[in-house]
Amino acid sequence: MSAALWRTIPQLFPGKPTFTEADIPEQHGKVIIVTGGNAGLGYHLCKILYERGAKVYMLSRSQSKAEEAITKIKTEVTKSPGDLKYIHIDLADMTTIKPAVQAFAAQETKLDILFNNAGIGAAPDGSKTKQGFELLMGTNAIAPFLLTQLLLSYLQTAAKTAPKNCVRVVWTASPIIEDSYVPAGGLTVSHLESPHLSNFNNYALSKTANWYLASELAHRVQKDGIVSVVQNPGNLKTAVWDPAPWWIRKLMSITMHPPIYGAYTNLWAGVSENVTLEDGVQGKYVVPWGQWHSTPRKDLLDALKGEGEGGTGHAGKVWAWCEEKTRVWA
Numbered sequence: 437m438s439a440a441l442w443r444t445i446p447q448l449f450p451g452k453p454t455f456t457e458a459d460i461p462e463q464h465g466k467v468i469i470v471t472g473g474n475a476g477l478g479y480h481l482c483k484i485l486y487e488r489g490a491k492v493y494m495l496s497r498s499q500s501k502a503e504e505a506i507t508k509i510k511t512e513v514t515k516s517p518g519d520l521k522y523i524h525i526d527l528a529d530m531t532t533i534k535p536a537v538q539a540f541a542a543q544e545t546k547l548d549i550l551f552n553n554a555g556i557g558a559a560p561d562g563s564k565t566k567q568g569f570e571l572l573m574g575t576n577a578i579a580p581f582l583l584t585q586l587l588l589s590y591l592q593t594a595a596k597t598a599p600k601n602c603v604r605v606v607w608t609a610s611p612i613i614e615d616s617y618v619p620a621g622g623l624t625v626s627h628l629e630s631p632h633l634s635n636f637n638n639y640a641l642s643k644t645a646n647w648y649l650a651s652e653l654a655h656r657v658q659k660d661g662i663v664s665v666v667q668n669p670g671n672l673k674t675a676v677w678d679p680a681p682w683w684i685r686k687l688m689s690i691t692m693h694p695p696i697y698g699a700y701t702n703l704w705a706g707v708s709e710n711v712t713l714e715d716g717v718q719g720k721y722v723v724p725w726g727q728w729h730s731t732p733r734k735d736l737l738d739a740l741k742g743e744g745e746g747g748t749g750h751a752g753k754v755w756a757w758c759e760e761k762t763r764v765w766a
């Protein structure tokens with residue numbers, strides 16, 4: 437069996453979840469953002485966090501879908517000391533990121549946890565964001581980078597008074613990064629400059645970018661007491677694969693699990709006591725349904741390290757590229 441399969445199979449068939457809503461501590465007093473919380477695993481994430489008392493902001497691109505989801509959650513969760521609110525964001529349109537942060541800032545002074553969850557898995561080849569980025573990279577990585585940058589001061593404020601390791605940014609990867617869709621050596625700036633033609637490669641590269649950005653951010657904000665960590669939520673029965681060809685969906689359905697399990701992986705990364713500042717800095721990677729990846733790809737781990745530390749420095753260069761390209765909307 438290939439090394440990629442050895443790494444992927446445990447993530448596709450991780451057994452029953454052991455960290456569930458029953459293990460989530462009280463979240464009252466916390467302010468949390470979930471991007472894409474109106475559907476899929478993000479919906480369950482919002483619901484569980486709201487149920488546990490958090491004030492949750494659902495950052496979504498569709499007002500009607502978000503309001504419908506919020507009404508459903510509030511109907512099902514009849515008692516919570518928290519709140520659940522919608523703010524508009526379209527990660528495929530950079531001009532919506534700063535207004536979303538401004539709408540948040542008008543209501544809050546701190547942010548305890550940011551779940552960079554929203555994403556797309558498939559799009560017609562050649563699709564682009566409003567500002568011309570390759571659509572998967574733009575939606576799944578470049579816009580979340582800008583959002584995180586703009587929210588940083590709110591995370592720093594929360595970290596000043598929160599218990600150690602409790603203020604976190606959770607990024608979203610995928611089992612696909614184990615595969616050859618991410619070429620040996622990993623994502624490089626050249627992939628950003630000249631995007632691949634294939635949807636799967638672009639998806640896999642966008643998810644690799646999330647690992648890079650998680651690691652780079654972890655180094656930058658460790659001094660502030662902010663944890664930054666990446667997770668693969670697991671293969672889940674959600675709408676994310678709807679645009680993919682039917683035969684791919686059929687094939688993938690064999691390995692798909694209930695969407696709430698993906699919320700458990702996020703919650704392990706976002707609120708469990710198992711995750712610390714040092715884990716993010718070490719580039720550790722969370723896999724379903726909340727555990728550390730035991731055999732991450734060495735070339736990707738090398739990409740997280742600078743050239744001076746024996747790595748390839750690709751993560752640092754991708755971060756710098758995102759910084760430069762998004763400056764105009766910051």
Ligand SMILES: NC(=O)c1ccc[n+]([C@@H]2O[C@H](COP(=O)([O-])OP(=O)(O)OC[C@H]3O[C@@H](n4cnc5c(N)ncnc54)[C@H](OP(=O)(O)O)[C@@H]3O)[C@@H](O)[C@H]2O)c1
Nearest residue numbers: 472475476477497526527528554555610671672674675676
């Ligand atoms: N499901 C899986 O098997 C799987 C595996 C690995 C990783 N993931 C990742 O897990 C995350 C959640 O996916 P899911 O499975 O829950 O999929 P989903 O059901 O399709 O939910 C994705 C969420 O992201 C939102 N979104 C998409 N494009 C957006 C944009 N331009 N701006 C703002 N929000 C946007 C969607 O909004 P709309 O409802 O308006 O479309 C939806 O709320 C994604 O990052 C995905 O790549 C999923």
